[in-house]
Amino acid sequence: MEDTQNSMPGSIAASKLSSRTAQPGQNATKRLQTELMQLMTSPAPGISAFPSADGNLLVWGATIEGPADTPYDGLTLKLSFEFPANYPYIAPTVLFKTPIYHPNVDFSGRICLDILKDKWTPAYNIQTVLLSLQSLLGEPNNASPLNGEAAELWDKDPACFKAKVMERHKDIGDE
Numbered sequence: 557m558e559d560t561q562n563s564m565p566g567s568i569a570a571s572k573l574s575s576r577t578a579q580p581g582q583n584a585t586k587r588l589q590t591e592l593m594q595l596m597t598s599p600a601p602g603i604s605a606f607p608s609a610d611g612n613l614l615v616w617g618a619t620i621e622g623p624a625d626t627p628y629d630g631l632t633l634k635l636s637f638e639f640p641a642n643y644p645y646i647a648p649t650v651l652f653k654t655p656i657y658h659p660n661v662d663f664s665g666r667i668c669l670d671i672l673k674d675k676w677t678p679a680y681n682i683q684t685v686l687l688s689l690q691s692l693l694g695e696p697n698n699a700s701p702l703n704g705e706a707a708e709l710w711d712k713d714p715a716c717f718k719a720k721v722m723e724r725h726k727d728i729g730d731e
Contacts (some may be wrong), residue, residue: 581614583642584642584643587640588613588643591683592607594681595682595683605637617636619632620633620635620686624643626693628721635650636650637685644678648682651666651667654705655725657717658692659701659702659710660701662703668697672685706720
């Protein structure tokens, strides 16, 4: 009888063990399927997200409705999510696809938000990211702007800021 407890790596026992571990991206896919069900069964007002039409669960599109009593009130903003194979342990890459004028978003749609960088934890999910972004629309972090002009106008000239928001905002069709 073979002693498999102390087998060398690469032996039959080790290969059986490795065949039981998840393939890269498999855990991410399971997590994203669960999150999709949560978004469908318990939607939060003003946000939505779905996987891409080609069925790739690692690429999603999302929308945020601009919060009331903010310069974004009445606007619909589209975003993209790209999930790494080791999601939820690593944050997704999230970009605004709709052109937006905001202190924490650059003109390429990149977002400066701590939970998408160094404050990310696996406890966050698509819904919490979207709700955080929706909140950021009304309460930017002007201490850490990607768009310095927008941060300055937010504080000093709200009417001019709103005009720049409307000038920059463009509805984009489904891609």
